[in-house]
Amino acid sequence: MHEDFTATACKFALMKKILFFFFPALLLFLLTSSFFEKEYVEIKTKAALGKKLFSERILSKDSSISCASCHIPRFAFADTVAFSVGIGGKLTTRNTPSVLNMKNRPYYFWDGRAGTLEEQALMPIQNPDEMGLPIEEAVLRLNKSREYRLLFQKIFGQKPTAQNLAAAFSAFEQTLETVDSKFDDWSNDLKKLTAREEKGRQLFLGDKAKCFDCHRMEDFTTDEFKNIGLYNGKELPDAGLFNLTKKEADLGKFKTPGLRNVAVTAPYMHNGMFKTLEEVLDYYNDPKKIVIDPLNIDETLKEPPGLTDAEKKGIIAFLKTLTDKKYIRRQ
Numbered sequence: 652m653h654e655d656f657t658a659t660a661c662k663f664a665l666m667k668k669i670l671f672f673f674f675p676a677l678l679l680f681l682l683t684s685s686f687f688e689k690e691y692v693e694i695k696t697k698a699a700l701g702k703k704l705f706s707e708r709i710l711s712k713d714s715s716i717s718c719a720s721c722h723i724p725r726f727a728f729a730d731t732v733a734f735s736v737g738i739g740g741k742l743t744t745r746n747t748p749s750v751l752n753m754k755n756r757p758y759y760f761w762d763g764r765a766g767t768l769e770e771q772a773l774m775p776i777q778n779p780d781e782m783g784l785p786i787e788e789a790v791l792r793l794n795k796s797r798e799y800r801l802l803f804q805k806i807f808g809q810k811p812t813a814q815n816l817a818a819a820f821s822a823f824e825q826t827l828e829t830v831d832s833k834f835d836d837w838s839n840d841l842k843k844l845t846a847r848e849e850k851g852r853q854l855f856l857g858d859k860a861k862c863f864d865c866h867r868m869e870d871f872t873t874d875e876f877k878n879i880g881l882y883n884g885k886e887l888p889d890a891g892l893f894n895l896t897k898k899e900a901d902l903g904k905f906k907t908p909g910l911r912n913v914a915v916t917a918p919y920m921h922n923g924m925f926k927t928l929e930e931v932l933d934y935y936n937d938p939k940k941i942v943i944d945p946l947n948i949d950e951t952l953k954e955p956p957g958l959t960d961a962e963k964k965g966i967i968a969f970l971k972t973l974t975d976k977k978y979i980r981r982q
């Protein structure tokens with residue numbers, strides 16, 4: 652009888668254990684693993700992994716900043732300030748450009764100091780003003796994460812390394828091409844431009860405004876380095892390409908930016924000094940009115956074009972047709 656009682660009590664205790672411990676533990680395990688599996692299954696390509704890493708804060712020293720903190724997707728992968736905030740509240744020394752339409756660029760950064768997207772991607776992680784983390788440490792952190800170990804293994808057949816990390820970023824950025832704007836519809840005979848946009852298009856292409864001299868090709872850039880007069884060695888101190896080459900002829904030259912989605916990526920220029928497209932057009936219309944003593948300004952811009960207000964408005968209306976429909980409601 653006594654033995655029986657003990658046996659029943661033991662059984663009961665076991666059942667209780669199963670009910671109160673094993674069961675919830677099993678349920679939790681099933682839930683989390685299926686949750687994890689779901690996300691894990693969705694990430695199948697280098698580009699999808701790159702997309703996840705683009706928002707990954709553990710790649711910054713204090714785990715506070717990701718690429719997407721400055722290249723904000725809804726602002727066409729740029730942001731809305733002249734200089735962006737990196738780790739510890741530090742400001743970048745240049746304006747954050749959009750990373751849309753990077754696929755066909757021959758080099759990256761305002762001064763072209765990176766030759767490929769792979770080379771570029773590891774630079775902001777290490778830059779003390781941006782994410783401030785040595786690459787070895789970044790790779791170590793990824794290797795410590797079970798999720799990333801599995802993902803890299805699945806996609807690259809390797810554990811995380813600096814090379815495959817860079818390859819994932821590059822693959823993601825190469826998917827960020829925008830070719831669905833009103834301008835593209837017009838090019839494909841699907842839509843008409845308004846009279847003002849058409850006038851702006853002609854001015855943009857023509858000899859009076861000369862925009863097309865530098866902003867040509869499918870993304871509206873020749874990818875050349877030019878000096879449009881925003882360097883005077885004083886309150887405009889950034890010498891651009893010269894800092895790399897030390898050639899006098901390169902003083903104040905910056906990479907000509909593409910103009911797709913430009914209506915969404917204010918403020919403008921390497922130093923974010925113009926808040927609106929109106930300010931940009933006022934500048935091009937009479938550069939010396941805004942910077943009186945530019946050094947090494949491009950020949951093309953020496954004579955003010957003398958655009959009327961209506962003409963400036965037309966060019967702006969045309970620039971707005973270059974916005975991909977994804978971003979259109981932000982204009």
Ligand code: HEC
Nearest residue numbers: 717718721735736737743745746747748759760761775781
């Ligand atoms: C703290 C803000 C900040 C963070 C974080 C940041 N960037 Fe940038 N990014 C910038 C700035 C500023 C520039 C321009 C710097 C220059 O040209 O000297 C830039 C330039 C670039 C360019 C070149 C664009 C062009 O037009 O040539 C690419 C590509 C890019 N970043 C990708 C990334 C990736 C990938 C990450 C994450 C690994 C990242 N950025 C993190 C601010 C940031």
Ligand code: HEC
Nearest residue numbers: 860861862865877881905906907908919920921935949951
């Ligand atoms: C001589 C070559 C050249 C000509 C001509 C030119 N641009 Fe530019 N444009 C550039 C360069 C280079 C920059 C970047 C300069 C800098 O940051 O210092 C730039 C910057 C811009 C920007 C800012 C883009 C951004 O993302 O910050 C806009 C907008 C722009 N140009 C529009 C125009 C328009 C409109 C015209 C015609 C009225 C024009 N450009 C004529 C070379 C040129």
